[in-house]
Amino acid sequence: MLTLAVAGAGAWAWGAFKVKRSPQPAPVAANPVAVPDLASARQILTGYFEATEDEGRIRCLHDSRRVGALWLDYHHRRNKPVPLLVRLDQGRLARLGDKTVAMFQTELDPGGSRPIALIWDDGRFGIDWESSVVYGSMDWIEWVETKPASTQLLRVYLSRSRVDGLSVAEREAGWSEVVAEHPDGLQPLPVRIPPGVLFPVDFHGRQRVPAAAELRFSRSNAELVKFLHEGWSR
Incomplete structure (x- = not known):
C-alpha cells in the first residue's frame, strides 16, 4: 500500500511522504525497458490539468480503477473544481517505500503552492491524487x-x-x-x-x-x- 492549522501549504504536504533520494541509475542495458524519468512524469501531470474530460483526468491517476470513484465523489458530488496549473518546478525523483516517485512543487489557482507526487507503477507514472488533496470520505x-x-x-x-x-x-x-x-x-x-x-x-x-x-x-x-x-x- 502506497495525508490536514498548518504553516504554509508547501511545507505541510511534503511531510505526507516518507522519501529518500533515488540511487544513481545503473548503466543502460543492451535491451532497455521503460524506466521512470521526470519528463514522462511532467507530461502526465500537465496532461491532467489540461484535460477537459473526466475520463482523461482519471487516466492520469495512480490506481485509477479504485481512485476514479473517489475522484468523481470529490470533484462532482462535493463540488470541488479542479484548479488551474499556474507553475510547475523541475521536480525530482525519490523513493516511497519500494516505489519510485516523481515529486513536483506546483502553483495552483485556487490552492496556492502545493506539492504533488506521481508514483511509478506498471511501467508508467500516475498522480498520487489522494495525498495531493488530502482525501477523506468526508471533508x-x-x-x-x-x-x-x-x-x-x-x-x-x-x-x-x-x-x-x-x-x-x-x-x-x-x-x-x-x-x-x-x-x-x-x-x-x-x-x-x-x-x-x-x-x-x-x-x-x-x-x-x-x-x-x-x-x-x-x-x-x-x-x-x-x-x-x-x-x-x-
Whole structure:
C-alpha cells in the first residue's frame, strides 16, 4: 500500500511522504525497458490539468480503477473544481517505500503552492491524487462540525496530546489520547484511543506524523476506530 492549522501549504504536504533520494541509475542495458524519468512524469501531470474530460483526468491517476470513484465523489458530488496549473518546478525523483516517485512543487489557482507526487507503477507514472488533496470520505470541516457517529476515513497529522483530557479512571482502563490536525484549518482536535485499538506510532523525534485513520465521534468526542498507515499515500 502506497495525508490536514498548518504553516504554509508547501511545507505541510511534503511531510505526507516518507522519501529518500533515488540511487544513481545503473548503466543502460543492451535491451532497455521503460524506466521512470521526470519528463514522462511532467507530461502526465500537465496532461491532467489540461484535460477537459473526466475520463482523461482519471487516466492520469495512480490506481485509477479504485481512485476514479473517489475522484468523481470529490470533484462532482462535493463540488470541488479542479484548479488551474499556474507553475510547475523541475521536480525530482525519490523513493516511497519500494516505489519510485516523481515529486513536483506546483502553483495552483485556487490552492496556492502545493506539492504533488506521481508514483511509478506498471511501467508508467500516475498522480498520487489522494495525498495531493488530502482525501477523506468526508471533508474535515464538515466532519468536525457534524460529529457523525459513523466511521470515516480521514488523512490527518497526529501528534502527542499536550493537555490530558482523560480521567484517571480512563487512563487506568487503557485509554490514551492524541491530537489531530488537518490543512483545511480549524483548531487541533483531541482524539481518544480506546483500549485494544492498535496505535503503532512512535513520536520520538517527531512533532507530528501524517497518517490515514478511521475515526468517528462518540458522545461528542473524536475517537480512533482503526489506524491504517503512516503517510497519506496508500
